[in-house]
Amino acid sequence: MKHFILFVAVIFSGLFFAVLHKTEQGAVTNSLPTLRVFGYASFTGRWGPGPLLKEHFEKTCNCKVEFIEGSDSGILLQRLKIEGESLGADVLVGLDQFDISKALADHTWRKLSLNNLDVYDSVKPALNNSFFVPYDWGVLTFVTRRDELKKTPKSLDDLLDPEFAKKIALQDPRTSSPGMQFLYWILRSKGEEEGFAYLEKLMAQVHSFSPTWSTAYGLFTNKQAKMAYSYVTSPLYHEIEEKKKDYVALSFNEALPVQFEFVGIPDLCRNCTLGEKFVNLMLSPEGQKIIMEKNYMFPVMKGVMEGTAFAPLMNVRTLNEVEIMPSAEVDRLLRRWTEIRRGELN
Amino acid sequence: MSLRNGLRLALVLFLLFPFLFLVTQFGVSEVPDAGELLWAFKNSLWQASFSAVFSLMFGFWAALGLLSFQNSGRVKWRSILDILCLLPNFLPPLFILLSVLSVIEPFPMGIAGIVIVHTVMNFGLVAVLLAGIIENKLGGMIELAYVEGATRWQFLSKGLFPALQKDLLLLGLFIFVICFGSFAVPLIVGGGKGTTIEVLIYEKIRLSSNWGGAVLLALLQSVFIFTLSFVVSQGRTASRAKRTQMNLLKSPSGVFVVAAISFVYLYGYFEGVISGLAMTSTFYELQSTLIWNFVGSVVLGLTVGLLCYISLLWIAYCWPKQWFEKFLSGYVAPSTSLACFSLLILGPNEGFYPFIKIPFALVLLNLNALVRMGWSGELQALQSQMTVAYAMGASPAQIFKTILFPQLSERAGILAGIAAIWACGDFAVSRILAHHDLSIAMMTETLMSGYRLNQAMVLSTLIIVAGILCFVLCVGGSRVLRRKFTA
């Protein structure tokens, strides 16, 4: 019996490796061209929009789509820089506005020739560079559970209320893009000096600064924190997938920051036209719908969201310009932020 | 150059590879801001020292509990406790963290918080290792003291602690090194003291793409630990004795410690699993992916186990050589992201290359932990036998085959099994090196990054299954090998 089990196990694991080897090799030797899309895990992963987009795209393109995952946009850019051509990335998905100046500094990108896109007004400012095009956007705010707070904060200053002491889950701006957005929000709505002064006071209110959005949000859903910095669309996830209606996004007197996610085609691309086609698919109504439903973000193009649960959420006041900060500036702000943290007592 | 010297050199080069590679690739450009560095260093140092001390304390106590289950009839209980102790080591740290946070209310952020979480994560490992050391090395002494009527306290203070001083120090150093390089935990619960050197390295890479600076930081970190372990590792560990009566050391309160700490990390975890179970239907469409990723986890775990087993025996073959010993006891792996990136640059990343590179990286990162966890002690205990055999004129191959291998194979199997468990739970390394989800741990992480925390918790139970499977296979395999080659 031992011999038998061993024998069958050996055959199967041999085949397993052979197949692994073959599927990757086959992709190259097969005459079909492969489009390599570089993205972060929650985009390309099974629950993200990636697989559906791939399915859609492969129906018409006579090619194969392959996703390459990285943990986040910072790491993706590093890989692109280090591996360069050998990486063979045709499309890069998931940069936000704070990554762009770094991306432009480190790499050369193909100009995207997009005709007049029928986008929402709040998206328009994000279109003014010719290398990256936004494919979705989200408005960031605090999310909380209904009835858990005695008082709902209406402005940033309300957050300093003792009721929320140690109950706010934030992200570390050094490692997470929503964290950076938060920092930016404060500085934009209060001005730099006052903003940092405010942050100093806020430190006492914060439960923790997590390295990633998912950790901060996990702390919140696990009821460690009463509110977390997230997207206005977050409650929709709970409503649609978990059938829980008690999550709400807070609205603030201050205009809320907008995060755009961009897609771009690096100059090193191998199947550049396919890449452009893929970008077009992402901006097409089908593509936008998939991205909206799977990523829980707003589509950039008009005509997809109307009539869905997403549409009403869009009506919040947002910062109406999109600033693409040079990376030196980002560095400087982060350094000041770190200074403040260093002053903390515990 | 003799074969053995060649092998020694090869191993040293393998372990130093990320440093050498990155230094040649990027050079060490700028000197980092001293104030920032000092601050991060201080944070790392404090949290790691306290974590080590507390892990040792609770680990020792728990080890006494483990020793209560020594008689043959209660072996089953012992292994359950062992598993409970080792569990926090291979669940994703976030789950432990969430669990700890939901039990301890209000949770003290800052150094205290980091120390609590680290203690919960590491006490069990200390307990299992210490129980092993006490059983293997001090049996006779305990019996003697028992017969002579020493009280427990007398025995502990006069006999056990002095005898184990060295082992305790080494274990402490081991935990210290683990905590010193920890990333996510300090960042989340560290409050203002959350910036450790590891965070600084990550920041240098991610934000300012300052590779030279990152390499320099990693080098500084390594040099510090290297000198530290030089200071600690003077002298010898306790020597071997036969297995005996442990009455004097049994302590049911230790079992209570295990139970209590296990409760701390399991409570929230089970809560999460249960609420996640309601949503398992999401997995229905994923059965085949699940199976593939499970196979992937097991394959990964076993490859790492096998490689670690080989490396450990490799070390044993090369053993008695002073500079080599010193190097191994002082060496500390470079930060995860640095090691991974250096592998990433090297050679292609498609096809089955991730299946080669990931185990390679994991061995690189974990080998020094395994050496600290008792391998060097084990080898030192056998040193006198090696000397005798050498004086008798036996060749290195002979010494290895008839003396070292039969006595070490099983122990190497256990250590390799632990490495396999770590490999099953890893997602940091594989996330960088793999192009898509290869293992359950990676899938868990993907789930977490898209709102689905509770499902991720459910899925992580499979990590435990895969980890235990790998562990059992490694230990069993090492036994079979020993029998095969010594018969």
Added chain:
Amino acid sequence: MSYVENLQRDYGDFKIEIPSWEILDQGVTVLMGPSGSGKTSVFRILLGLEPCPGMKWNVNGTDLAKLKTPQRRLGVVFQTLDLFPHLTASENILFAARARNVDEDKARKRLKELSSELHMDSFLERSASVLSGGEKQRVAIARAIMGEPRLLLLDEPFSALDQELRGESRKLVKRVIETEKIPTLLVTHDPQDVEVLANKVSHIRNGRLT
């Protein structure tokens, strides 16, 4: 006769200085001294486990100091005996023969002889880890003799035994050394060892022969 010349080593706080020393090539030479007198260091240097540049050790025309430990062909028993616990007594002894590439049949024959000489028949097939102290010691001596050494080196071999066994053991060892005709160097601090075994005694104190 074998001569040791220029055995000198500086350990910083402690110095060994033996300009010349004679070890009998028949019977037992005892190196005696209190603990801390440097006798174990001398022992290790002779074995080649510690380097000692400039030393010469002439045994029947060959300079052993130039050879590496394995080539010196010395039989050794340490204070701790250091049997291989996972092997049986006979495997322990045969290991020495294999290490020196002694022919297998010859080794087995020799094992039989030694076994009856040292009264080991009753426990020859038992695992070394379960042997009693006296039994272990006999196995260790048999193992040292098995490799056909030029010289047998014993480092306090009786110290681990209790009083009664010691006497018996000394007699046994003496008999074996005599029948096997192996020159022996015994390192000890026990005057009784000298009484029973010694053909020549050298005293060592503070690293110097007196």
Added chain:
Amino acid sequence: MFVAFFESVKYVGHLLPISFLRIFLGYYYLESAMQKYRGDFLTRPRIADQIAEWLPASHAPNWFKIFASSQMIPNWQTVAFIILGLEFAVAISYLIGYVVRPVALLGVLLCVTMLFVSGPGSEDLYKTFLAIHLILAWVGAGRCLGFDYYFFKRRRGLWW
């Protein structure tokens, strides 16, 4: 080991004819498996299409139909992998005559499944194969011109 391979002819020579049958069948399976491996059997949902096409008309018991349509079709990649693996296992086992008996039982399983999910064109073929697998299992065909002889000649049991 290799001496034993041919030595077996001397002692269990009466099994020689059936060994050739075994080796032939092994060869056939190897061919078919290699063809599948080189082709797109693993990358396109061929097997799923096949099941969907023929299952309703087959003689399979009801539970099998339910199982096939609910589990096998959506997970066609795993199913294709298992089928291919089994074919390779059968092929190699038969060619070298190693652990033939239990593998023949796997072969039976494979044949029955294929019988259920294939059209009438190949029904006879699979039925014949089914019979051959059963006979090979019964006889223990690895004993002659095979490694089973070497490994298990001293402990003949139900499995060998």
